[in-house]
Amino acid sequence: MNIGDQNLKLSQWISGEGPQQDIVLSNRIRLARNLEKTAFPGRAGREELSKISKKIRETKEVENKNNLKYIEVNNISPVERKILVEKNLTSPFHLQNHPEAGLLINEEENICIMINEEDHIRIQVLTAGFQLNSSWEKADKIDDNLEKDLDFAFSKKLGYLSACPTNLGTGLRASVMVHLPALNFTNNINQLLGAVSQLGLVVRGIYGEGSESAGNIYQISNQVTLGNSEQDIIDNLKDVTLQIIEEERNTRKRLLSERKNYVTDRIMRAYGILRYARKISGEEAMELISQVKMGIDMGVIDSLDTKMLSELMILIRPAHLQKRFAFEPGEQKEEIKRASLIRERMKQSS
Amino acid sequence: MLCQNCEQNEANVHITRIINGEKTEVFLCEECAEEKGQFSLESEAFSFQNLLSGILNPDVSSSVSREAALKCENCGLKYGEFSETGILGCAECYDQFSERLEPLIKRIQGSSQHEGKVPKRKGGDLRLRNELNHLREELDQVIAEENFEKAAELRDQIYELEDRLGSEQK
Numbered sequence: 001m002n003i004g005d006q007n008l009k010l011s012q013w014i015s016g017e018g019p020q021q022d023i024v025l026s027n028r029i030r031l032a033r034n035l036e037k038t039a040f041p042g043r044a045g046r047e048e049l050s051k052i053s054k055k056i057r058e059t060k061e062v063e064n065k066n067n068l069k070y071i072e073v074n075n076i077s078p079v080e081r082k083i084l085v086e087k088n089l090t091s092p093f094h095l096q097n098h099p100e101a102g103l104l105i106n107e108e109e110n111i112c113i114m115i116n117e118e119d120h121i122r123i124q125v126l127t128a129g130f131q132l133n134s135s136w137e138k139a140d141k142i143d144d145n146l147e148k149d150l151d152f153a154f155s156k157k158l159g160y161l162s163a164c165p166t167n168l169g170t171g172l173r174a175s176v177m178v179h180l181p182a183l184n185f186t187n188n189i190n191q192l193l194g195a196v197s198q199l200g201l202v203v204r205g206i207y208g209e210g211s212e213s214a215g216n217i218y219q220i221s222n223q224v225t226l227g228n229s230e231q232d233i234i235d236n237l238k239d240v241t242l243q244i245i246e247e248e249r250n251t252r253k254r255l256l257s258e259r260k261n262y263v264t265d266r267i268m269r270a271y272g273i274l275r276y277a278r279k280i281s282g283e284e285a286m287e288l289i290s291q292v293k294m295g296i297d298m299g300v301i302d303s304l305d306t307k308m309l310s311e312l313m314i315l316i317r318p319a320h321l322q323k324r325f326a327f328e329p330g331e332q333k334e335e336i337k338r339a340s341l342i343r344e345r346m347k348q349s350s
Numbered sequence: 351m352l353c354q355n356c357e358q359n360e361a362n363v364h365i366t367r368i369i370n371g372e373k374t375e376v377f378l379c380e381e382c383a384e385e386k387g388q389f390s391l392e393s394e395a396f397s398f399q400n401l402l403s404g405i406l407n408p409d410v411s412s413s414v415s416r417e418a419a420l421k422c423e424n425c426g427l428k429y430g431e432f433s434e435t436g437i438l439g440c441a442e443c444y445d446q447f448s449e450r451l452e453p454l455i456k457r458i459q460g461s462s463q464h465e466g467k468v469p470k471r472k473g474g475d476l477r478l479r480n481e482l483n484h485l486r487e488e489l490d491q492v493i494a495e496e497n498f499e500k501a502a503e504l505r506d507q508i509y510e511l512e513d514r515l516g517s518e519q520k
Contacts, residue, residue, distance in 0.1 A: 036441055036472075039425045043439035118437065140467070147469050153441035154472050158455070159464030161441040165455050170466035227461025 011109030011126070014087065014314055015307045018129015022297040023245045025177040025217065025310060027132050028088075029139040032162045032171035033121040033146070036153040040163040041098065041116040049100035053115050057104070061145035066111055068104040079329075082319030088126070090114055111142065118163045119171075121146070130241065132174055132234050140230070159226060169226030174234050176241050181216040181294040182251035185263075192247060193218070199240055200224060215286030215313060220244070252298050267295035275346050280339040285316050289342075308349040312342060353379035422446040475515055482511045 013026050034040060035052060044052065062068050073081065073095055081095040089109065094101055094117040104113040114122040123146070125139040153161040159169035167173070183189045193203045204219045220241065222233045255263045270291035273280075280288075293309045295301040314320060316338045318329070324341070327333045353361045359379035420429040427439030429447055438444065444451060456462045468477040485508050492500045 034441060039440045040438060042435075042437050043425050043427060143467075144470065147471060152469050152472060154469050155441075155444065155464075156476050157463060158444060159466060160469075161444055163437050165436075165438070165451065165458055168455065168459060169461075169464045172466070224459045224461070226455070226459035227463060227465055229466045232465075 010311050010314060011087065013108075013110050013126045013128040015128065015310055017307060018127060018131055020130040020245055021128065021306070023178055023180070023248050024130040024241065025179055026088075026126060026128050027130060027135055027176045028127075028174070029123075029125045029132070029135040030173040030175075031121075031123040031139050031143055032119040032160065032167045032173075033123065033143065033150075034153045034161060034163070035120050036151045038120070038153075041101075041118065041120060042163060046099045049098075049116050052120050053100045053102055055150065056113075056115055056121060056146075059146055059149040061142060061149070062104060062113075065145070066106050066142070068106050068111065068113065071103045071105065073098070073101040073103070079319050079322050083323060086314060086317040086319050089124075091117060093117065111138070113142075119167070121150075130176065130238075130245075132176070132238055136174070136230065136234055167225050169224075170228070170230050170233065172225055172230050172233055173221050174237050175219050175221035176237065177217055177219050178241065178244060178248075179215075179217050179290065179293065180244070180248050181290050182255055183248050184216045185255070186251055188247075188251065192244065196220060196240060196244070197223075200236060201240055214283060215290040217286075217290070217313075252294065256298060256300075264295075264300050267291050267298075267300050271295065271301060274342050276343070277339045279335045280342065281335055282316060282318065282338065285338055285342060286313065289313055289316075304346070304349050308345055312345055315345075316341060351377055353377065353382050355379070355382035420447065420450075478511055478515050482508065482515070485511065 018024070018026075035055065038044065038052060039048060041049060041052075056062065057070060071084075084090045084103070085092055085095065087109070089105060089112045090103055091114075094103075094114055098116060100116050102115040104115065105111070110126050112124045112126070114124065123139050123142050125135045125142070127135045155161060160171040162168055162171055180189060180192075183192055196203055200223050201220050202223045204221070205214065205217075220237065222237055225233075228236075270288040274285070274288050274292060289309055289312055292301065292304070293306055296304055296306050296309070315324075318334060321327075321334055321337050321341070322329060325333065325337045327337070351361045353359050354377050356379060359381065361377035361379055363378045363380055363383040421427070422439055422443045423446060424442035425439035427443055429450065432438055432443070432447070438447075452462060465480075468480060470477065485504055489501060489504045489508065492498075492504065
């Protein structure tokens with residue numbers, strides 16, 4: 001199977017056009033579901049896994065609605081798999097050669113259902129900006145429709161039963177991807193993130209569990225899934241995120257009024273390097289793009305558009321570069337190609 | 351000894367991590383340690399599975415090894431396997447290991463009673479019951495606020511749901 005043509009196209013939610021997009025890049029709702037009387041993927045045999053996958057793909061929801069396209073993980077190349085992870089459409093775990101693991105993705109790439117990951121089904125809805133409620137409504141509906149044809153493992157006491165007890169109950173993981181350069185710059189970030197964890201939320205890097213933060217982007221999500229309703233979980237995340245947005249905005253304002261020369265110099269230097277560098281690492285590029293994005297959002301730079309920058313944050317990742325410029329992993333070309341792609345996009349946009 | 355990170359300052363912070371029996375040691379200076387601390391938020395080193403196996407394998411007493419040999423009759427997963435990976439084998443495991451899982455679930459989730467969505471077909475009358483509970487809570491609240499118009503409205507809805515529940519049980 002070739003998903004090549006779709007590979008380098010970026011989904012609408014990645015471009016970052018949505019409410020509060022100066023700080024919230026995107027949001028995601030994920031629901032974990034399992035079929036009853038069936039072993040969880042980690043324990044099921046190949047034949048059983050294949051039956052599970054077929055059952056899910058043959059539901060009316062998948063066959064008739066949403067224009068979902070099926071991608072079987074083992075049928076695509078390693079680069080294409082990594083691209084799916086870089087776009088945050090799936091997890092690295094899902095791609096580790098599990099038999100019968102697959103993804104159902106719609107054309108807009110804002111609905112992505114993982115099959116046979118840790119759980120039989122993981123419904124994901126992704127949206128640009130800060131729109132948790134509409135993402136939840138969409139996911140809730142897909143779940144309702146899938147349930148018309150599938151019997152989910154459910155207990156009155158423990159709710160939806162998941163392979164790992166951390167996902168029990170609602171099976172809901174709601175998350176927002178926030179861009180917090182000013183808070184990081186003023187060293188207030190750790191304090192803030194510490195406070196967040198006391199409110200039942202978890203902070204992670206850009207690629208979820210186990211990943212480091214890059215480009216001042218943090219993923220904030222609910223920690224517990226059992227004992228609160230979906231709406232309560234989402235409201236809590238929303239309330240806390242709103243406060244974080246407020247903090248970040250205030251810090252940006254203070255930076256502009258109290259340390260204007262220093263902060264504008266930093267932003268313009270970052271811009272300069274991105275415009276003219278001939279070779280750049282992913283880490284440095286992310287940091288500089290983050291500063292330039294802040295510069296645009298703060299009105300320091302007005303000749304660029306943020307959509308281009310949000311896209312660059314994905315396009316400069318290793319697998320995306322490999323696919324675009326067709327070189328082998330480990331070749332020295334990555335940093336050179338990254339710099340040239342950034343220069344080209346910056347020039348077009350300015 | 352110099353800091354392993356910056357290789358400039360004297361290393362005066364020693365971090366030892368033991369994860370799944372694998373020991374890693376790092377020697378850092380105070381500055382780098384602080385910086386690392388910043389990243390430890392995102393570090394996989396202390397993922398849930400790692401911590402869980404730590405909780406579940408505190409020592410090797412005889413009761414623990416007996417526990418480890420417990421087996422789910424449906425899928426054959428041993429409790430010992432679960433405590434290593436944090437992943438259960440099938441939905442039935444929750445019943446089979448319920449005695450051991452219950453305190454653990456409470457510890458992870460802070461609760462052991464589901465409050466959220468109920469599947470339409472599988473949930474039976476639980477869905478109606480939950481709705482009824484919510485309406486009753488809301489009723490108490492509007493009465494406290496002396497909003498009697500709304501209260502009358504809610505009361506009618508509650509009667510209707512009670513009727514539906516009653517007829518379904520017959």
